[in-house]
Amino acid sequence: MKKRIADLIRPHILKMKPYSSARSEYTGHDGIFLDANENSIGSVCGTLHNRYPDPLQEKVKIKLATLEKINANQIFIGNGSDECIDVLIRAFCEPKEDSILICPPVFSMYEHAAHAQNIDIKEILLLDNFQLNVAEILKEIEVNTSLKIIFICTPNNPTGNTIQAKDIEKILAQFSGIVLIDEAYQDFSEEESWTQLLNKFPNLAVIKTFSKAFGMADARVGMLFASEEIIHYMNVIKLPYNVNQYSQLLTLEALENIDKKQAFIRTLNEGRSYFLSALQEIDFVEKVYPSDANFILFKVADANALYQYLIAHKIIVRNRNTAPLLQGCLRVSIGTKTENERFIEVLKNYV
Ligand SMILES: Cc1ncc(COP(=O)(O)O)c(C=O)c1O
Numbered sequence: 001m002k003k004r005i006a007d008l009i010r011p012h013i014l015k016m017k018p019y020s021s022a023r024s025e026y027t028g029h030d031g032i033f034l035d036a037n038e039n040s041i042g043s044v045c046g047t048l049h050n051r052y053p054d055p056l057q058e059k060v061k062i063k064l065a066t067l068e069k070i071n072a073n074q075i076f077i078g079n080g081s082d083e084c085i086d087v088l089i090r091a092f093c094e095p096k097e098d099s100i101l102i103c104p105p106v107f108s109m110y111e112h113a114a115h116a117q118n119i120d121i122k123e124i125l126l127l128d129n130f131q132l133n134v135a136e137i138l139k140e141i142e143v144n145t146s147l148k149i150i151f152i153c154t155p156n157n158p159t160g161n162t163i164q165a166k167d168i169e170k171i172l173a174q175f176s177g178i179v180l181i182d183e184a185y186q187d188f189s190e191e192e193s194w195t196q197l198l199n200k201f202p203n204l205a206v207i208k209t210f211s212k213a214f215g216m217a218d219a220r221v222g223m224l225f226a227s228e229e230i231i232h233y234m235n236v237i238k239l240p241y242n243v244n245q246y247s248q249l250l251t252l253e254a255l256e257n258i259d260k261k262q263a264f265i266r267t268l269n270e271g272r273s274y275f276l277s278a279l280q281e282i283d284f285v286e287k288v289y290p291s292d293a294n295f296i297l298f299k300v301a302d303a304n305a306l307y308q309y310l311i312a313h314k315i316i317v318r319n320r321n322t323a324p325l326l327q328g329c330l331r332v333s334i335g336t337k338t339e340n341e342r343f344i345e346v347l348k349n350y351v
Helices: 057-068 078-090 109-116 135-141 165-174 228-237 245-255 258-280 304-312 335-349
Strands: 073-079 099-102 121-125 147-153 178-181 203-211 219-227 297-300 329-333
Touching: 057 073, 057 245, 057 297, 073 228, 078 109, 078 147, 078 178, 078 203, 078 219, 078 228, 099 109, 109 121, 135 147, 135 165, 147 165, 165 178, 219 245, 258 297, 258 335, 304 329, 304 335
Parallel strands: 099 121, 099 147, 147 178, 178 203
Antiparallel strands: 073 219, 203 219, 297 329
8 A cells, every 4th residue: 555655754854843034934025034043134145135044935836836837835945966866765765774766877976975864775776678676676566665865867878768657656656655756867858857747646746956957056046846734844954044035036037037948958959950960970989879958978999088188178077987888988069069069079089
């Protein structure tokens, strides 16, 4: 039988109340604000920085809710999606008792955040085609009673492929714990977002970010979408003012410029097609993996040597040579047209 979210949350958190900050106790906008020990006179820097930001980022959530066709109380905003991952783990996983499941090669933050909390990590490698090993995952679900969160990244970083929806659905249906789907790169793919299935699967959580297609990586804003109940517990344990005022304002501006984001996606996806065909024409490139993201993984005989050669030409890519299944692989992000052409030109001169 499926567990209730309250049965999955760490027991002591069930009894906690959200941190009560000045800005959450009085949420009005008019008046003389003498409640938060701020500097009412001003700021030492030119513009005003003296007031604490909205702890729950309401304006951003209202806008996002319309865009994602979801309720505002189903949204958690984090200091990057990195924070969403960290808070989710801290809400559900008891150190030294609970575990998470990851499917390497995959984004390393899940493992890092779990390690930091002394949470056990179960690894089930992707298959050779970079799809989930569903049979092994289902077996693990059956035997591992400490398993709280399964992390799935689609399109997957660093392989670039979309994870088959039918496999994810099987896991969602079988698993009592939380299935976290990381859609950091979903904007670059043709696939539907999993947010549309949140109401069907109460144990589903979906992560997105402003760092990729929106081009706002330095603002550090990520989002987690889930049931109202999951979001409630995440809000209970988050730091009070986790997203600063400037990032909130920039995010509101970003949400007014969705057409610009779409234009970026078109251009980056054109760059991806260019890389795909240009890389395939280079003799020493043994394999170019299809990608639904803003990067491409490719394989050569000696990834370390090629990586060093590229560095010598001031081109920095990610060496994934030591990750499981990725011997000989480098991951290259799609750049500007000039950067892409330069990358291919330098590669062609490699002997
Ligand atoms: C799959 C994936 N998820 C999440 C993140 C983190 O994004 P953010 O900048 O929102 O913390 C990254 C960053 O590269 C990523 O590759």
